[in-house]
Amino acid sequence: MPRFTDKVVLVTGGNSGMGRAVAERLAAEGAAVVLGARRKDLGDQVAAEIRAGGGRAVFVPADVTVEEDAARLVQAAIDEFGRLDGAFNNVGGMNGFGPVPEISDSAWRADLDVNLTSVFYGLKYQLPAILAAGGGAVLNNASNLGVTGTPTVAPYVAAKHGVVGLxxxxxxxxxxxxxxxxxxxxxxxxxxxxxxTMGATPEGRAQVEAMLPVGRIAQPDEIAAFAAFLLSDESRFITGAALAIDGGITAQ
Known part of the structure; x- marks a missing residue:
């Protein structure tokens, strides 16, 4: 039996990349998926493709750095499917680059908003709804920079460390x-x-791949497989953990 039959899962940033891959994986395993992101054209397309493949999905335009939008996403899940059983908080981005003294106040706040405050707003409304449904799971994307450091992107690093603590x-x-x-x-x-960002040029991509012990970057479907496990009842004894799927980079 599919692991997510009769389950409803909210995926933010679900119109591309890891979010899209996770949404597609969950839908393929029986979940009803609510996608939340700013790009309506892409979000509508992903939801339509999931439905065309026999899955259940709706897209809700939302900016999860806005508290009212985070609340509206949860309400949309309840209105459309009657409950919420899980969530993957996956929105992120980089705005501040350079040494700390050169980071502007606006870039600092933008990185905190998109990477950390968005998760706070999500949890604030997702947790009561999941509790009301009888329990479930939330997975927050912290990235490897949530547990390590690197120069020139301090706001992002700080925000992602905050995600782990939260x-x-x-x-x-x-x-x-x-x-x-x-x-x-x-x-x-x-x-x-x-x-x-890091893979904008062949040289940049090669530099990132050289840092990874496995010698390559991951494909989104590899992340989706692990995320689906962590959102499923098969991982019911795992909570409060920061779990790596990072090609060994945090093991160094």
Missing amino acids: TRAAALENAGAGVRVNALVTGGVDTPLFAQ
Whole structure:
């Protein structure tokens, strides 16, 4: 039997990259998927493709750095499918580059908003809904920079470390209530964000691949397989963890 039959899962950033791959994997395993992102054209396309393949999916335009939008996504899941059983908080981005003294206030706040505050808003509304449904799981994408450091992107590193801390606190608050909360520690993944930043040139891509012990970056479907496990009942004894799928980079 598919692992997510009769389950409803919210995926933010679900119109491309890891979010899209996770949404497609969950839908293929029986979940009803609610996609939340800013790009309506891409989101509608992904939802339509999932439905064309026999899955259940709706797209809700949303900016998860806005609290009202985070709440609206959860309400959309309940209105459309009657419940919420899980969530993958996957929105992220980089705005501040350079040494710390050169980071502008606006870039600092933008990185915190998109990478950390978005997760806080998500948890604030997802957790009560999942609890009301009888329990489930939340997975927050913290990236490998949530547990390590690197120069010239300090705002992103700080925000992702915050995601790990927020994940652990929320996990402990809900451990006895049947709601699990974990962080995903991803390494280099072949996504649009990667293509726009570190992988924008062949040299940049090669440099990232050289840093990874396995010698290559991940494909989104590899992340989706692990995320699906962590969102499923098969991982019901795992909570408050920062779990790596990073090609060995955090083992160095």
